[in-house]
Amino acid sequence: MAASTQSKRNTRQRLVDASAELLARQGYNATGVKQIVTAAQAPFGSMYHFFPGGKEQLGAEAIRTSGAVYEQLIEAVFEPAPDPVTGVRLFFAGAAAHLEETDYADACPIATVALEISSVSEQMRQACAEVFESWIAAGSQRLERAGVTPERSRELITAMLAALEGAFVLARASRTTTPLLVAGGAMAAVVQSELA
Amino acid sequence: MAASTQSKRNTRQRLVDASAELLARQGYNATGVKQIVTAAQAPFGSMYHFFPGGKEQLGAEAIRTSGAVYEQLIEAVFEPAPDPVTGVRLFFAGAAAHLEETDYADACPIATVALEISSVSEQMRQACAEVFESWIAAGSQRLERAGVTPERSRELITAMLAALEGAFVLARASRTTTPLLVAGGAMAAVVQSELA
DNA sequence: CCAATACTAGATTGATCGCTCTAGCGAGTA
């Protein structure tokens, strides 16, 4: 029974993980169900066994998983920073480095899907919205600890996330990391003046 | 000859215009060739007559056209502003209003395509990059006239465009205009401190 | 008026899409 549950978890989880990666790199429409099960090394039949809602259900779960993983990642990057301002800089610089290392493939794991699908699938749109919301909430807490009011923290983090997402768009199109560095600089200045 | 050239221009142009609109709303992968010719009320055969490079060539041209149209639009929105700071605010507020009016369908005409396709089609990626570049160049000129150095203008406009694009992503996912308003406020502050 | 060219028209192709379906495997229970 333990082994059975284990293998079940594995197959299911492999499907979600493979989806998360493919969705991040190619978006929703360009990713086929067949491609997902192949990448996950999962049997085709299992996909509709675990996800009777089909591609959409699997996609929504993959988005939420990506969201949770990246929330941890955000925390990890901010943690070693001595203050919020250098934290912001480090964060954008880290994103730039990672983007370049992956040949401009790994940007935001859900942005492409969010743009593609928000007007088509309410289920997927909601998943994306929840992930963004959780990121904003996590970031806000961090700023509040630095002495910023809750409302203002939320505004600043929302603006920061927007700058990050947009910089990813520009960076992927231009194959340059400058948008990330420049946007990071601008947002660092905003946070700076807020703390002063 | 005049009539012939006219009709030729019309059919070709209708294909480009219809593509531009569909690409903006649905992205590249979700937009079918059949859907384009139907929307353009153009004969299917004409599409491959005018665009032997197929969907990709038509897409690239549509992106460039959208870019040119929106560049005019940007200028028009900034024109009546008394100073750059209120110009920024007006711009983001206008984008928010328009997004809401179109039920969150009309955001950036090329962002979705840029994210979807930048890692797949070099031709399309380049078209998107050129459009972003032209927007940045146009915006920079405007800031330079307010007394900011060319390099700094470029940086500020790049950050502003990033904030705008990212705010669109968040706004479409959350079906809220607050990301646009908040990002606009943050960028207005940045420009403000630059001019002071 | 005729030949050449530009454009229209849509049937058709092969590939791929998401998904359903039936059949059977294998581990746990009685």
Add this chain to the structure above:
DNA sequence: TACTCGCTAGAGCGATCAATCTAGTATTGG
């Protein structure tokens, strides 16, 4: 051993994809 049931396995469905192909109609220059 028999039975159940979670899961595997993949053939195959109808639909749709981008693109090609052959005919055809206008329009043009000679």
